[in-house]
Amino acid sequence: MSNSVTVAFLGMGTMGAPMAANLARHGHALTVWNRTPDRPGLTLAQAAGAKVANSIAEAVSQAQIIFTCLGDVPDVTAVLLGEGGVLENAPPHSLVVDFSTIGRETAVFLAQQLQARSLRFLDVPVSGGDVGAQQGTLTMMVGGDPTDFAQVLPYLQAMGKNITYCGPVGSGQAVKLCNQVLAALHMVALCEALTLAEAQGLDPQLVVQVCGTGAAGSWALSHLGPKILDGNLEPGFMVQHILKDLRLVQSTIQTQGLNLQGVALAEQRFQQVGDLPHGLGQGTQAMIRTYRENL
Known part of the structure; x- marks a missing residue:
């Protein structure tokens, strides 16, 4: 599948890299970024067809959908809200989709901060481990606006098998x-x-x-x-x-x-x-x- 929507994926770890690679293999125009530039995950995503960015700004400045898969609450907060992060550089009305496990309260807080700058947010924690990420069979739990969920569903289907809308922001968490x-x-x-x-x-x-x-x-x-x-x-x-x-x-x-x-x-x-x-x-x-x- 190919389309004109530009997609960014931030975080090329054990889970993020194979998920991004599956997106690229489905024909999505994808730019990836990782805080540590020598991660093998960047090579994996690039081999699948993704472009590698040197900064968050470069990755998201033209993106309409921005995926993040990061380690912990401070990592997600820094990438989304910190200096040089998504909040400062993403185009208005872009949809931010976070795959990290960060808890309901953090998800709601991030959604509010992003919404104040005309950015949308879905929390989509995943389950299935590295094998599920590699095979595109992850279970995905979605919290947020149902219209945003409908928009991103085809992209999620490139990475997951069991995808469930759970309710408002924080429900996935x-x-x-x-x-x-x-x-x-x-x-x-x-x-x-x-x-x-x-x-x-x-x-x-x-x-x-x-x-x-x-x-x-x-x-x-x-x-x-x-x-x-x-x-x-x-x-x-x-x-x-x-x-x-x-x-x-x-x-x-x-x-x-x-x-x-x-x-x-x-x-x-x-x-x-x-x-x-x-x-x-x-x-x-x-x-x-x-x-x-x-x-």
Whole structure:
């Protein structure tokens, strides 16, 4: 598909680069930017047909749709609102679509700041890991104006498979935090099930094969269980990122006065991983280290 709409994509990390590459492969006129210029993701996007910009201003000055996929709240805020950022350089009425996980409050704040300068905003956090980004099968949770969602849907369909409009700005973030609670606790369950299997003298592969076909089946069991058994702790989604997301969950829990003890347990386990050598940069399946290393 090709069209005359100019698109910018800011953030060429583990998720952003393959997402941008999928956009380029679908024929969209795409310019990409990354804060660190030697990232391999820039090469990936460029090979798919994207143009590489040297600054945010260069990337967005002619863009009608601007995608961002960044690490944490300060990163998103700096890129969108900071000096030399999107707010200063994007044309009026451009649509900003952020794929980062930043929480409802930040999404609403960013939308208000951008709207004051005649820019539109959608929060579209994603789930599916690096494999989903590479294969264009991400789950996407959309918050914002439904007219803006309709405009950007064809672009989202180049990157995702399960795309759901969740409500006003911040609604995508709200659903994503629920998603991260499930993902975090599924990892606890997976690690404890494998630990129990080993203690009983079972081949843990049986747990992955048999339990994955029944009521206990989950994405974590089917996709990350085999990685644990192979000793593959390389990141599809880093421990440092799930810790950031759980921090956002805890903030919401405190605001709402909830008592979610499972979240606290998962956060504790992931923090233990983060305290281990190289732990923060490993995949979430590295939680198994906290069981095998007796922490």
